[in-house]
Amino acid sequence: MAKTIAERADVIPLLAEVFREHGFEGASISVIGEQTGLGKGSLYHFFPGGKDEMAAAVLTEIGGWFEEEIYKPLREADDPRAAIDGMIGAVDDYFRSGRRVCLVGAFALDNVRDRFAAAVKAYFAEWRSALASALDRAGSAPDLARSLSEETVIAIQGALVLSRALDDPTVFSRSLESTRAKLATAIA
Template sequence: MTRTVFEKSDVIPLVAEVFRELGYEGASLSKITARTRLSKGSLYYFFPGGKDEMAAEILAHIDQWFIKNIFEPLEKDEPRSAINHMWQEVDTYFQSGRRICLIGAFALDETRDRFAAVIRQYFIRWIEALSAALVQTGISEETADQISEETIASIQGGLILSRALNDESFFERTLTNLSQRISTYISESNSGH
């Protein structure tokens, strides 16, 4: 039985989960229709450009979520509360490590070349936004850049290991350790060490 969908915004999360499960190459149109219970006609109505358009729309949707919930708060809000907010949002978005980073997954396979600019900009903006927030707390720019790169790499690695080990507590521990590490850097920079 096919599903009734009225808006493209309803379809994007459904198709995104198929891409998360099967990857870009594994998500054939027949598998997308089977897993989402959407007809081929509905998919082509919303995405006349086919699978490439689906992936582009999904990446744009993910990017907008991160801009609103993580990047802009890091760029505009009080830095300590924005960083604490980031940990909560990251844990929620990635479902405590049960959900892969689709942009990260796309960066690992042949899809990377199709969407290189979007993938690159997502990671650069996250690193730069976190670094800017850390600088506002009193950490030097060089140290903030290093911490930010290591933090985003650790989040991505934590997602992979959490899934590989089938242990969501691994991702939760990763976020806790990263949060404590950054709090220590902030405290030390404010105490003059």
């Protein structure tokens, strides 16, 4: 394991932030270079596939993070209620209480969705089904678990949109708290 100045893995979170801030089309190679501190040579060394590979790597990392920190606990934890609570907390942290945009959601609305359709679809499908699984195991009726999980993912994404549109993070906080309460009631 060669310890080098910059590892590819270290660059990906920086790339994620650039794409979040500028969108896919808006994140030009020169902007990416500035915000990562890497020249074109390094960028194309790590990502020979160019911008597409950079974005794909970011989506993969995001997917991995959610899988590990959120989906897996929801599906496998002994205490599904704790896992649901954990999800709420993790979501609040991850999206910085509404100050940070969901890159996958932004990609979904953009025309680049087609290029990364599989990753975008998987991210949301996994989230919905993992949450449904937790609700199910927590004693919720299967139909309710299914609809509630979908509504929860919808509320989180919608809250991110509205929060940013109104430039008001309290919108996200309120919505997440209301979602938390709704889930708690359903499995009481």
